[in-house]
Amino acid sequence: MTTIRGARARARIEVTAAIKDEARRQLAAEGAAKLSLRAVARELGMVSSALYRYFPSRDELLTALIVDAYDAVGATAESAIAPPAAPAPTARWLALCRAVRAWALAHPHEYALIYGSPVPGYTAPRDTVAPAARVGAALISIARDAHRSGGLALPSLAEEIRPEAHRLTATLAPDLPPAAVVALVAAWSQLFGLISFEVFGQFNRLVEDRDAFFDEAVARLAHETGLGAHPAGALPGSRAGSRSGG
Amino acid sequence: MTTIRGARARARIEVTAAIKDEARRQLAAEGAAKLSLRAVARELGMVSSALYRYFPSRDELLTALIVDAYDAVGATAESAIAPPAAPAPTARWLALCRAVRAWALAHPHEYALIYGSPVPGYTAPRDTVAPAARVGAALISIARDAHRSGGLALPSLAEEIRPEAHRLTATLAPDLPPAAVVALVAAWSQLFGLISFEVFGQFNRLVEDRDAFFDEAVARLAHETGLGAHPAGALPGSRAGSRSGG
């Protein structure tokens, strides 16, 4: 009967979630390298072999955590720029960056899992590729909007980067100018450089007002990406007065 | 006698170096979280208790590795911009960035140790602060030279960042304009964002010509920092009048 199947399915979903929750707890406490199926099982009152009904190996459990983390930060980024968010590209850019940063600060261990050092002995399977691309795709959609409304201002590219620029454009956004795609990929990695330095402690005892510093740096990044002008002070901040890019 | 003392000191240095070498090997194989004094000792044919004569704890061994790594990348950065390197700020900036990236790609595990996820359960002691600052100090010295020769072109700062900007300036480089210091700290973190994405695999199956991409991104960063004009022409909307060029 469907009720029985439904009950079983529900139980399975609940146990799977409990396993991942406990695994995340261990991630925070001991790090991904020491994630242990046995410890997870013990903490849940199960026997280790029972876990194999849910995750065929330790690596698959890790993969599930990684996919969940990418999906969480990706969903955060997407909802930060979804309507009815502010329509101006610079405002959406800032909203996305702030949302990703907030997620990272709220989930530092999951952030470390996906954007920190690789886990020794673990190689990511294909399953992680699509979730990992969501933040980048959200960035691209901002650039696309800006481009459609004529708000993308970019320099021509140096000779040496042109072949790579065309590859990236074909892969990521054939409708955008290659210069924009290169700038976007660079800004993408630099955004996570800012966040990683804060989450991983490089700003300790150096940067105090990290909200303000992040906003400033990210506004500069937007400008570098051609998204909008950044002359003194006209930043779309918590107050009104945001800008249109043209 | 001094000869005996000298021989003992030499032996101590050699053993210390051997321990760190073996520890680095384990770092690469198993990750920092699983670094084990016992395993190091076994591999060296020593007994674990003997190691404690050289490093009083696992954490102190980790600290030594971290300090070594910071010193290595710091020395690399410094020698990349030391005379008789090219004098133009943009050229020195590019040289520094390339050198740091090359070091990171050649020593990915040591890079991960210092710029990747924090090691669970380990908190860095004061000893790491000074070595960790060397790359940043090298970046500052480039900006200082550019500023002295009138080659730093920067926008005025937004209201919200000014207090932080003055704190940073007082801490890092009181002789530089606050806008330059803020831009420098941002560029510093963004440079390592670029490198981390490459070293940690985020560019896999995405960026092919990574040399070209890195050079392009780092040239943009230099421009954002006020160091010089972008190779393929000025970015639109940029405040004018930078450069002497190189």
Place this chain on the structure above:
DNA sequence: GTCTATAACGAGATAGAC
């Protein structure tokens, strides 16, 4: 079919007695 429990493997870490 779906799940959990028992037991075991080979490998490695660990604590303490000697």
Place this chain on the structure above:
DNA sequence: GTCTATCTCGTTATAGAC
């Protein structure tokens, strides 16, 4: 320094409950 007894781990085989 050495040795041993006792832990941990991932993983598998198997048996039985629902």
